[in-house]
Amino acid sequence: MSEVTARVLPRTAWHAAEVVEVRRETPTAARIVLDVAGWPGNLPGQHLDVRLTAPDGYTATRSYSIASSGDGSQVVLAVARVPDGEVSPFLIDELRAGDRLEVHGPLGAYFVWHAPVDGGSGRPVQLIAGGSGVVPLFAIAQAHIDAADATPFRLLYSVRTPDDVFFAEELEAAAKGPVPFVADYVYTRRAPAGADEPVGRITRERVAAATFGPESEPLVYVCGATGFVEQVATWLVDLGHDPRAIRTERYGGT
């Protein structure tokens, strides 16, 4: 049995990663597939640090959530462009298959989900994403789809426009598939034609209407920009959720 399936946290280390593929995820983000020598596998929700070293020895390190989970040496990232950023424009515009990166991970034991071992139903899971904060939540959702367990799952995803949705095909397939999974979208700039809900920022009312209520005692994972996460977490507590059942990950930004 591998370390991951044994539910033991994989050991963390620096690894040499080779870029397998870089492709456009959205107009402002890239999906990057890495093959990481010695990678011990990772749990859904974990992240890694990427370190770039310039010819003059200058280094820059950034944390990225991992969009994949499980055993094996392949790791999928989805990186959003930070305008004027030091690392993300390089990863999106310059990185090519065959390039090498240093990665440190898998990291983080807090913002993770464990599928029920027997395929049964665990505690309901509510995922709430702001923008590229969907990446670790997608890893959790995909782990649930792959495990085909009976846990009730919902995703509420705040995103600028339909073109900005990460993992759009995978999320659509998951919502249509046999494993319990419902996805709702809040479009902050432009909605698809025929959408019922108004365009605009996420509201407390929308959170209340499109998520599992506190009576079903869900585990809630919230990831996004710091302001988004703190606002949503405050609403969830106001709505009656147990603060200990709300796990948050803030990536800074606006």
Added chain:
Amino acid sequence: MQHFDGNLLAGALSDLLAFDATTARARCNGCGNVGEIATTMVFRSAAGTVARCPACGQVLLTIVQTGDRTFVNFTGTGAIEIPAR
């Protein structure tokens, strides 16, 4: 200054300690709040990393990396409860 949270400390702390400290629960010496290190408010600058109590803002720990050494100061932290592994 924008802030992050303690999930971001996983890399630095796992380099220094023998386990992932982000699920360890730390007591704030300022207000007594007890919470996972992952839930702290984290501020980063070129000078270093500061984790503050999410309840009262007291500095719980600082990490300063120089060329070849790292200084970790659990300055505002009382007992740290480490989960079984």
